[in-house]
Amino acid sequence: MPDRHGPLRPNRFKVELDGITIGGFQRVEIPSKRTEQIEYREGNDPAHHKRLWGKNSYDDLIMERGAKKENGDLYKWRKEVDEGKLDKARKSVAVILQDETGESHLRWEFTNAWPKEYQPPTLQSNTGAGQGNIATETYIVTFDEMTRKDV
Incomplete structure (x- = not known):
């Protein structure tokens, strides 16, 4: 039975573009x-x-996923930046944290986001099959503003 009163675990989430x-x-x-x-x-x-507040700043959003042929959607997004189509490349990104049943609880929204960096997988031949190692691609995303919402 899921624990709906304790803290959320970090292993169940989804990403929206x-x-x-x-x-x-x-x-x-x-x-x-x-x-x-x-x-x-x-x-x-x-x-x-007196200590006053100034402007807000953010680190980058870092997203990593397994590399496969069908994952072209994020790479196409990065390619828009490579081609200088920055207005087209600006998108809304949301990361939603869920409980064990898949119910959404916390949502981080990023406005005018675009992938400033793409890191291809590191390939290594000495890893054995069945060790859980997979090739991953990393996208480093910058954005204008981040908001956190309860869902």
Whole structure:
């Protein structure tokens, strides 16, 4: 029986690209979000600074999945960037964390996202069959804004 009251586990999730679910992801790193700290002091203030907030910044979204012939959708997305079609390449990405039953609970949305880097698989001949090793492709995605929502 699933534990619906405890913390969610990180192994059940899905990824959407412009509202369409894209499967096969093994690993997704949700980026950190931080706010710049600005120190401010007027001439007649005490000797210490006031700390104010500045702009928000984000790390990159990192998505890794098994490489196979049918996985061309993400590579086509990257190819739009290679061809200079950045307006066409900007898409909405969502990562949805689910419970053991497949019910969605948390959703991270990324606006105006585009793949800034593609990392092909590292190939290695000395890994034996049945060891769970598969070729993976990694897409590093940048975006304008990230929001976290309860579903």
